[in-house]
Amino acid sequence: MTRHASLKPVLAPAALLVAAGLALTACSDGGGKPSAGSHSGAPALAVSGAYMPQPVGDLAAGFLVVKNTGKGDDELTSVTSPLSDSVSIHKTVDDRMVEVKSFDVPPGGSLDLARGGNHIMLMGIKHPPKQGQSIELDLHFKKTGAIKVTVPVKAANFQPPATP
Numbered sequence: 170m171t172r173h174a175s176l177k178p179v180l181a182p183a184a185l186l187v188a189a190g191l192a193l194t195a196c197s198d199g200g201g202k203p204s205a206g207s208h209s210g211a212p213a214l215a216v217s218g219a220y221m222p223q224p225v226g227d228l229a230a231g232f233l234v235v236k237n238t239g240k241g242d243d244e245l246t247s248v249t250s251p252l253s254d255s256v257s258i259h260k261t262v263d264d265r266m267v268e269v270k271s272f273d274v275p276p277g278g279s280l281d282l283a284r285g286g287n288h289i290m291l292m293g294i295k296h297p298p299k300q301g302q303s304i305e306l307d308l309h310f311k312k313t314g315a316i317k318v319t320v321p322v323k324a325a326n327f328q329p330p331a332t333p
């Protein structure tokens with residue numbers, strides 16, 4: 170009898186704990202560290218290592234690294250290019266490409282677009298460029314705005330030098 174009575178009061182606090190944990194997670198996802206207490210942190214982005222393997226047919230991929238040396242986060246939300254009206258951003262899941270809405274660029278971190286992983290995808294290219302030429306990509310970030318990148322076209326099997 171006493172055993173049954175004691176079960177209920179134990180359950181209620183456990184449920185509260187779960188709810189509190191969920192709330193905390195939602196909070197830190199939205200605005201970075203909850204304890205930071207400042208909204209002045211701005212992202213500071215720099216793009217490096219951009220290249221495009223020579224297109225196969227009217228399809229091409231773009232690879233680059235976006236470093237964020239600032240205090241605030243940012244997001245790559247879209248990419249446009251004079252080369253194509255159909256540019257999207259993809260991640261790779263189990264060898265299959267999946268279109269995404271955005272990529273995070275965390276403060277003190279980087280967004281790496283590389284073969285076999287996240288990449289920029291250009292479809293329906295009207296005038297495919299050749300190795301040795303270069304093309305333009307306009308990266309659109311949620312906070313920083315647009316960054317124009319000149320991207321060299323490399324051999325179709327080009328691999329960038331390994332970075333530390």
Ligand SMILES: [Cu+2]
Pocket residue numbers: 259266288289290
């Ligand atoms: Cu793709």
